[in-house]
Amino acid sequence: MTTEFKNQVKEKLAGYIAQKGSQNKAANSLNGVSAALLSQIMNDNHQNISEVMWRNVASQIGCSSKKWFCVETTDFKIISKVLEDAQQHAHVFALTGDAGSGKSMSFEIYTKINKNSYLLSCAEYWNRKEFLTQLLTVMGVDYSGFSVAEMMNEIVKKLKSQESPLIILDEADKLPDTVLYFFITLFNRLEEHCGIVLCATDHLSKRINKGIKLNRKGYKEINSRIGRRFIELKGVSFTDVTQICMANGIDDVKSIKDIFTDSEGDLRRVKRKIHAVKNKI
Template identity: 55%
Template sequence: MGINKEQVVAKLRLKVEKYGSQNKAAKSMKGVSPAMVNMMVSGKWDGIGEGMWRKVAAHVGWTAEGWQAVKTGDFKVLGTLLEKARTESLVFAVTGEAGTGKSFATRLYASEHKRAYLLQCNEFWNRKYFLMEALGAMGRDSSGLTVSDMMVELVRALKKEENPLIIMDEADKLSDQVLYFFITLYNQLEDHCGIVLLATDHLSKRIRKGLKLNKKGYKEIYSRVNRKFIELKGVGISDVTQVCMANGVDDRDVIREIFNDCEGDLRRVKQKVRAYRQGA
């Protein structure tokens, strides 16, 4: 299935609205220029290659799968936590198994709220890259700035906003040096900016192990997440039933079989549903 350009542009317009300008929206999308954003939203599509359409589609969250997403139990819990963190400037550390839909829920939340900034963390990030990504998520240019300059700019920019939220997805992938930035952000933005650390239980195990070993910074991190990791419940039979029925599988025996075989992973549920529909 090819790219539906009208749908991509519709989502792009929402992104422009979120950031307040085409320029800021472009800065939040690596490899996409302000001129390209302007061309797309203005309907000047001649000469825009398929590669660029795919890149923008990925940035705005459009897919051609025709898959109907479902708001599972964990989806609703996570949405409530994100909203509470944003509106009340709170800090949460939330853990859940891989494949339970954490990233999907946070991407959707960030796309629907103007001052919610999602950072998709990676192992290769150093301190400079973390700050570049954070400023980029806000639609701000970090070129030519030192690490110190970027931290000052990030804090300054966030303090100017009402009820901002930073979501650090897959935070367990961050090195200690980058994770320490969480302490700095908390200290400088306490009661002004919400922060949510989202990860698998590797993060909670890592922090607790660090506490036992008295590792630098770990007591501070644990204190700032209220000495608590909020554990999501995972994928239950009702979640799998909703997903299956929303995507054309309504045979209760098949649904039970998919649930028993999915190991609590919604990605596997999707694979099993697709396989069933192709064989039906």
């Protein structure tokens, strides 16, 4: 655990605290982390902080000792524009894009530099209470002892008190219907106060369209609230891969072409291939 890495964590943490609004809110949004610990890091009082805790904080705020340089891909620019519009004007949008197109990374970058923006990476096992728990956690709100109704009321109250808040539901297609209906509730109670963006693969648009045809509860309402439109991302282009390769130390044309062909439009694969080429694996 080098001093350089600790300084990197401190610098990243300072931005994270500023984005959340205070050390207490930042601590509440992190698992297993107290405000006192954050204060120790920021004040260079390191003697009682274990390496495990340093890594815990670093991983949760997106600080890594491994060098990787991101670039503004075509989809990154589209996503950024949609998120900015949603946050500034309290609009609601739905985005669809292939797995590995860089959606999640784009969301993480946006929320780290834009105050009052909250990212939820949805999961299949979430019930209504877990959904609200996760949202309150990223908002840095203490929800201990709250019922589901009280949690929802607290979310609405906090968001209405903020300037231009934004909720991003990544991998929204993983949510079961009972939780997806909460999107309708959030929209109804936060209309013109909070932007909301749903994002997933095209499975989400297919699911919504199928639900409408089968007249399933809530699906017409969801479709109406997203403007009856899914914004489709463009996917990973050769230009995108070229820029990523050059930013990360690969500039010969043959290697770039090979990486693009092998990646099949998946940026995770691009990263693996760049590592393989640089390390001659």
